[in-house]
Amino acid sequence: MTTPNAPHIPWWKDAIVYQIYPRSFQDSNGDGIGDLRGIIRRLDYLKRLGVDVLWLSPIFASPNDDNGYDISDYRAIMSEFGTMADFDELLREVHARGLKLMLDLVVNHTSDEHPWFVESRADPRSDKRDYYIWRKGRNGQPPTRWQSYFSGSVWEKDERSGEYYLHLFSRKQPDLNWENPRVRREVHDMMRFWLDKGVDGWRMDTINMLSKHPDFPEGRPLPGTNLTDGQPHFLNGPRIHEFLQEMHREVLSHYDVMTVGETPGVSPAESALYCGFERGELNMVFHFEHVFLGDDAAERGKWSNPPLTLPAIKRVLASWQTGLHGRGWNSLYWDNHDQPRAVSRFGHDREYRVESAKLLCTVLLFMQGTPYIYQGQELGMTNVSFESIDHYKDIETLNAYKMLRDEHGWDDARILASVHARGRDNARTPMHWSGGANAGFTEGTPWIALNPNYPDINAEAAEADPNSVWHHYRDTIALRKSLPVVRDGTFTLLDAEHPTVFSYVRQDAHTRVLVVGHFCDRPGVYRIPSEFVDGEVLSNNYPTQELAQELQLRPYQALVIRARRKS
Incomplete structure (x- = not known):
């Protein structure tokens, strides 16, 4: 209703x-x-x-x-x-x-293979020329020395016209001219x-x-x-x-x-x-x-x-x-x-x-x-953690490998450690559907190697x-959807400088909810507000929890506690 x-x-x-x-x-x-x-x-x-x-x-x-x-x-x-x-x-x-x-x-x-850009590059007199950002160089150099997100300059010279087009990312990704x-x-x-x-x-x-x-x-x-x-x-x-x-x-x-x-x-x-x-x-x-x-x-x-x-x-x-x-x-x-x-x-x-x-x-x-x-x-x-750069497909990663090796003198071990931690292909390996062949992703050869822990x-x-x-x-x-306070309530961070506990309170006119997350691989103790000591545990990533003001937390424990409504 x-x-x-x-x-x-x-x-x-x-x-x-x-x-x-x-x-x-x-x-x-x-x-x-x-x-x-x-x-x-x-x-x-x-x-x-x-x-x-x-x-x-x-x-x-x-x-x-x-x-x-x-x-x-x-x-x-x-x-x-x-x-x-x-x-x-x-x-x-x-x-x-x-x-x-x-x-x-x-x-x-x-793409530089889009028909707009193909025409823009082929004919400086075409109305498609102004669909992209073209500029003359300065003293034989690009218009600016801006760095691309994928390494190198954002400007690519077109030898036919002598002008440069802008690409904030790959040279094969020319920027559209939104002024047009x-x-x-x-x-x-x-x-x-x-x-x-x-x-x-x-x-x-x-x-x-x-x-x-x-x-x-x-x-x-x-x-x-x-x-x-x-x-x-x-x-x-x-x-x-x-x-x-x-x-x-x-x-x-x-x-x-x-x-x-x-x-x-x-x-x-x-x-x-x-x-x-x-x-x-x-x-x-x-x-x-x-x-x-x-x-x-x-x-x-x-x-x-x-x-x-x-x-x-x-x-x-x-x-x-x-x-x-x-x-x-x-x-x-x-x-x-x-x-x-x-x-x-x-x-x-x-x-x-x-x-x-x-x-x-x-x-x-x-x-x-x-x-x-x-x-x-x-x-x-x-x-x-692929053993070789040859296993990676991402253009950002491959460009960074070349830059870090050739321009900054990093060795392969150092580069790969960074790629293992921050490279985009970490998220792009195939989805793990089963423990069977190729994780159930394909009956063929995956376009990028699987994570071996599938x-x-x-x-x-x-x-x-x-x-x-x-x-x-x-x-x-399901729990989130059952609690309007999550959508509508205020947010109050508790203990901002606590080194291992992320806790906050969500509150509306009817409900107060405490969320506690212990970001640590060792047990810990955390003092919660007194109003939640006799509250209701709505979520816990461990089997049981005794509520007390001095909350005994296990490694990487997370709880959601709803305060009892006052009569």
């Missing part, structure tokens, strides 16, 4: 999103590459887990320089993944199960094409990079290189909110869809400009503060793999919980296709793998916002074990 005059609650505020990396999820035809029909085969598994929305990393036609994030045709399916008929069937089957489907919008750049209104109309038309099919939303890749400073100023020098940091001139650029408000006005406002923008380099205050409830832009954004902790100050960025401390993680996540409360909406995640496995980065992926994977689930899912689970996270899948960590075994990480995720998802 609906309460009269009850406020409308957007469906995405109650949703749990599951990210699928199609290439590595499930192969259906034995070619070693995951595909759309493979996803169809596993929909019942996802329904059993209790998720609501499936987000697919790019499925569009692509030469795969950056695993699909270099798109050559926005209205065609990558041939390795199947056909448009396969996609239409997938969408029908998703909706038939009461689930929703979200696609990846990659419109900061295209025709480009924006092309993107809007493409979005309508998919939304009219019934797609339920968009994850928007590098969306805060669309607007570049028109003068392309030089960046600050980067130590140890002859390149500069151009990010202040293309992150959150001068017209970005104008572009997104136009997108919302022209396209998004006409559909009941979910949007999340990938926005590196934003603070909670800046994020409120993107996802503020009255802004008319996006529903939420992905920030990177917790996954990039220390990287900016490190000698070689993430490859230096600076140590993490729990107080730093807590400060970041708490700042987002309080900074957006009542103003905008949070996205919640530990890992994704660009990050190492959560249990290896933030937990303990050896003797306490199960306990710490459950802890990460509990601590994340009881915060305010929409949670994102990356494929295999619900199993506690771990990083992989006989011990796989979905078949996890569903059969009531104490598995999988069951903890399913139960925690």
Whole structure:
């Protein structure tokens, strides 16, 4: 029964999103590459887990320089993944199960094999020339010395015209010129094409990079290189909110869809400009503060793999919980296709793998916002440690290997240690479905090698074990959905500087819930607020717990305690 005059609650505020990396999820035809029909085969598994929305990393036609994030045709399916008929069937089957489907919008750049760029490069007089960002050099050098995210310069010289085109990522990913209104109309038309099919939303890749400073100023020098940091001139650029408000006005406002923008380099205050409830832009954004902790100050960025401390993680996540409360909406995640496995980065992926994977689930899912689970996270899948760089496929990793070896003198052992810790292929090894051949992922040869621990960590075994990480995720998802305080309540961080305990309180007018996570491989003692001593334990990743003010915590223990209502 609906309460009269009850406020409308957007469906995405109650949703749990599951990210699928199609290439590595499930192969259906034995070619070693995951595909759309493979996803169809596993929909019942996802329904059993209790998720609501499936987000697919790019499925569009692509030469795969950056695993699909270099798109050559926005209205065609990558041939390795199947056909448009396969996609239409997938969408029908998703909706038939009461689930929703979200696609990846990659419109900061295209592939250099996209017809727009082919024409833009071939004919400087073509109207497609201005679809991309072309500039003359300076004194025989590129227009700026900005460094690309994938190493080297962001500028590539076209020998025929003598001009340079901008690519913030690979040279095969030229940036679109969003200053051109025709480009924006092309993107809007493409979005309508998919939304009219019934797609339920968009994850928007590098969306805060669309607007570049028109003068392309030089960046600050980067130590140890002859390149500069151009990010202040293309992150959150001068017209970005104008572009997104136009997108919302022209396209998004006409559909009941979910949007999340990938926005590196934003603070909670800046994020409120993107996802503020009255802004008319996006529903939420992905920030990177917790996954990039220390990287900016490190000698070689993430490859230096600076140590993490729990107080730093807590400060970041708490700042987002309080900074957006009542103003905008949070996205919640530990890992994704660009990050190492959560249990290896933030937990303990050896003797306490199960306990710490459950802890990460509990601590994340009881915060305010929409949670994102990356494929295999619900199993506690771990990083992989390939013995040779030859086993890696990711362009970022391969470029970094060359740079760290040739320009900075690192030996292979040092480079591989960094890759094992932070490389993107950690998340891209095939999904573990069973302990059988190739983990049940394919009957052929997998496109990238499997993590050899799949006989011990796989979905078949996890569903059969009531104490598995999988069951903890399913139960925690159901518990979260039963507690309106998780969606609507305030967030209060406790003991911000405690070195091993992450604890916080969620509260609304009716309910107070305490979440305690012990990030340590040794037992500990933690003093909880007195009102929770006689409370109700709603979740515990260990079998039993005696409540006392001096709470006895076991390694990587996580509890959720509801305070008794006062009479």
